[in-house]
Amino acid sequence: MNLSPEIEPFVIHFGEMGSHWGFNRTVGQMFALLVLSEDALNADQLAESLDVSRGNVSMGLKELLSWRLIRTQPQPGDRKDYFRPNGSIWELAMQVLSERRKREVDPTLSVLRSQLMRVEDGNNSFAHDKMQEIHDLLELFIGWFDDIHRMNPENLKTLLKLGSGVGKVLDMKDRLLVKK
Amino acid sequence: MNLSPEIEPFVIHFGEMGSHWGFNRTVGQMFALLVLSEDALNADQLAESLDVSRGNVSMGLKELLSWRLIRTQPQPGDRKDYFRPNGSIWELAMQVLSERRKREVDPTLSVLRSQLMRVEDGNNSFAHDKMQEIHDLLELFIGWFDDIHRMNPENLKTLLKLGSGVGKVLDMKDRLLVKK
């Protein structure tokens, strides 16, 4: 690997973490490198910097594009494709979260739905009830996430900072409303 | 695999999803099966039901215990260890989230911190700024999560249901306070 000591540890770490976030080591490293690079990079530069094959980079780029985490940026006077992160750190984080939701939570919900449909199964079995509980929790979560996702970043950040403080605000609201 | 058709699809699915949640197929299936089982199960029952080796089950149990997702429950008149989920669906979900935070977010933060410390690196480089941004976002997230985590489930559920509605409540609060 051929990276400055300033960024190498993070790029390597992100490669290792990659699997947790749903992609492999190379894809994780590519993404980290692109995020930390001021200028857009082409496939050869990525392969050279990370010391992996050209083919591997090509597959990784496809993957990152399918996650909408990067986009191409044409460079005047160069026919190569150049790639950059597709938005701010905040937007990228949001994008990872919604992509994971789509790839992990949605399929689980769909399995649960079809199981809960099956009338034959004793509808009040313990297992049925548990699946219903998981189903309801996932739906609650998805509804919340969709909702949150539409908020503008500034309000959302404020909300994050508040943390459980919202609880207090909600209490206050109730008290104020009761008094009319 | 030797399971009732009522639960088999979910157990299989949860095994496949397992890797996304940080464990392997067998561990995922074991967990799903334990959650859907009214009675506690011993290692032999798990191996038999899921059609995997005894050794594999032993390793899986260790893993689930380390995640604090299951616990043993002594059965009178049987020296075997019996296992059950360690809490309600809600508690288990919370447990997965905080364990993942500990295993995934914390190490990333620690790498970022040590990189941001290094004074030699041009402190205002593009990469430095980006790492700072990621660092700050992760800290914000962790603070929020810790905070949220301490709330009681009922309030938390209310909050989830509200979704972006909190935004409106916050606005209202401001308006009410300004008016005094």
Place this chain on the structure above:
DNA sequence: TTATAATTTCAGTAATTTCTGAAAATTAAG
């Protein structure tokens, strides 16, 4: 067109992860 540059594909190989099953260790009863 034709030549050249750039990218993608994919069969084969390498690396990693998971799983088995028998042996070792542990626990508890007699």
Place this chain on the structure above:
DNA sequence: CTTAATTTTCAGAAATTACTGAAATTATAA
């Protein structure tokens, strides 16, 4: 203690996933 039941460990095998590099494809310029 001794014995039997239970659990854990771990070397090797199996399964899965990732990677390479050369050939095929696509895109661009001359």
